[in-house]
Amino acid sequence: MYPRPFHYHRAGSLQEAVTMLGQAGDEARLLAGGQSLIPLMKLRLASVAHLIDLNFIGGLSYTKEEDGVIRFGALTRHAEIEESALAQEVPILYDCAAGIADIQVRNRGTLGGSLAEADPSGDWAPCLLTLSTDVICLGPQGERTVPLAEFITDAYTTVLGPAELVREVVVRRPPPKSGGAYLALKRAAPVYATASAAVQFTLADHDTCLDAGIALGAIGLTPIKATAAEAELRGKQVTDKTFEAAAEAAMAAADPQSDKRGSAAYKRALVGVLVRRAAEIALRRARGEKMEAGHIYA
Amino acid sequence: MPEDIQLVRLSVTVNGKRHTLEVEPRLLLVELLRNGLNLTGTHVGCDTTYCGACTVLLNGAAVKSCTVFGVQADGAEVLTVEGLEKEGKLHPLQEAFAEHHGLQCGYCTPGMLMSSLQLLSKNPRPTQKEIRKAISGNCCRCTGYQNILKAIRAAAEEMAS
Numbered sequence: 001m002y003p004r005p006f007h008y009h010r011a012g013s014l015q016e017a018v019t020m021l022g023q024a025g026d027e028a029r030l031l032a033g034g035q036s037l038i039p040l041m042k043l044r045l046a047s048v049a050h051l052i053d054l055n056f057i058g059g060l061s062y063t064k065e066e067d068g069v070i071r072f073g074a075l076t077r078h079a080e081i082e083e084s085a086l087a088q089e090v091p092i093l094y095d096c097a098a099g100i101a102d103i104q105v106r107n108r109g110t111l112g113g114s115l116a117e118a119d120p121s122g123d124w125a126p127c128l129l130t131l132s133t134d135v136i137c138l139g140p141q142g143e144r145t146v147p148l149a150e151f152i153t154d155a156y157t158t159v160l161g162p163a164e165l166v167r168e169v170v171v172r173r174p175p176p177k178s179g180g181a182y183l184a185l186k187r188a189a190p191v192y193a194t195a196s197a198a199v200q201f202t203l204a205d206h207d208t209c210l211d212a213g214i215a216l217g218a219i220g221l222t223p224i225k226a227t228a229a230e231a232e233l234r235g236k237q238v239t240d241k242t243f244e245a246a247a248e249a250a251m252a253a254a255d256p257q258s259d260k261r262g263s264a265a266y267k268r269a270l271v272g273v274l275v276r277r278a279a280e281i282a283l284r285r286a287r288g289e290k291m292e293a294g295h296i297y298a
Numbered sequence: 299m300p301e302d303i304q305l306v307r308l309s310v311t312v313n314g315k316r317h318t319l320e321v322e323p324r325l326l327l328v329e330l331l332r333n334g335l336n337l338t339g340t341h342v343g344c345d346t347t348y349c350g351a352c353t354v355l356l357n358g359a360a361v362k363s364c365t366v367f368g369v370q371a372d373g374a375e376v377l378t379v380e381g382l383e384k385e386g387k388l389h390p391l392q393e394a395f396a397e398h399h400g401l402q403c404g405y406c407t408p409g410m411l412m413s414s415l416q417l418l419s420k421n422p423r424p425t426q427k428e429i430r431k432a433i434s435g436n437c438c439r440c441t442g443y444q445n446i447l448k449a450i451r452a453a454a455e456e457m458a459s
Contacts, residue, residue, distance in 0.1 A: 042364075
């Protein structure tokens with residue numbers, strides 16, 4: 001299968017990519033990892049007249065941390081995050097990075113591209129919504145910082161302007177006594193999840209939950225920040241009962257559609273199970289236990 | 299092809315040999331290898347980033363070559379299944395796949411070999427779980443996974459010894 005013919009442009013810098021986007025008009029797209037865009041082009045679901053390749057810019061695939069602020073470059077690949085020391089220290093990042101599709105896709109696909117594409121089934125957005133995350137955007141008017149919670153506005157839709165791109169993704173490292181987990185259920189490695197859930201919280205003394213983040217993926221047109229579920233944990237002692245209440249609230253927040261991955265009722269029930277399990281793992285991790293989590297196969 | 303689409307000139311090293319070509323931007327890496335360089339060992343299976351039959355190493359990293367444009371390989375080193383054999387001697391992975399019946403119809407084999415090679419180059423003594431994860435992007439339509447797992451494990455032992 002071939003995409004329609006297109007003009008190929010190689011950007012020398014992100015600034016140049018912004019200029020190229022502005023000049024090329026509506027049918028221009030940026031090529032980052034290409035693991036969603038290229039199949040969409042081949043299936044003719046995306047009609048691209050000008051393809052602007054970011055991969056020759058260099059220096060954009062980084063993961064660095066300074067004063068508790070973690071920065072991911074525009075082209076940081078999933079596999080680079082999976083292999084980073086940082087992901088070992090913030091396990092929810094590892095859960096997500098290491099479980100996306102398969103190694104071939106993780107070697108190419110990028111965090112910035114995943115957020116900018118805003119596929120309702122994407123993994124990164126629900127994961128990072130439970131942490132404090134900002135998206136640094138670069139456009140013709142310069143830079144702006146958009147909180148991730150405001151970045152994705154609809155299915156495949158973000159606040160990015162026509163000539164704007166994701167320059168960097170900034171995540172605050174969770175404080176001590178924090179734990180989190182990202183769980184996604186899928187049929188096989190290369191496919192998107194049927195549903196996913198991310199839970200991240202910080203404990204105070206006596207297992208009181210100081211702060212909690214809960215987000216759901218593949219269960220609505222956008223990733224869902226389950227604020228009512230978070231409220232069931234925040235300020236309360238974490239027990240099976242509070243986890244159950246959070247899971248119930250998350251199920252109520254889900255907005256599933258029946259499709260070939262499962263019925264709406266099945267997906268809603270699945271969300272409850274994923275949130276409860278992710279919370280249990282998050283708790284054990286917050287207590288310092290090493291535990292494996294991530295994508296699970298049906 | 300519309301006349302105003304510019305061809306792109308690129309240089310790519312495939313299995314140690316440097317090639318300079320002019321390609322249409324939409325040419326996929328797998329088609330560049332198969333049709334442009336006549337290296338038909340890399341197979342096209344699903345053509346939709348699922349099955350992994352087209353897996354090659356791009357600068358040492360396993361990629362699905364149906365989901366990379368040829369122009370993206372400009373300046374890169376590509377290793378395909380044809381590059382595994384050295385001076386008439388099969389690679390230990392190929393030997394192990396033959397020895398342990400790691401293939402039936404053979405369609406997925408080139409991709410399986412390349413994904414396995416990336417695994418063993420980064421992790422010479424993988425656990426069973428790590429092997430399973432490493433080939434989770436490669437489908438075997440004969441469902442011959444058990445022998446593929448045995449073959450990869452045997453190759454790992456051979457290569458580490």
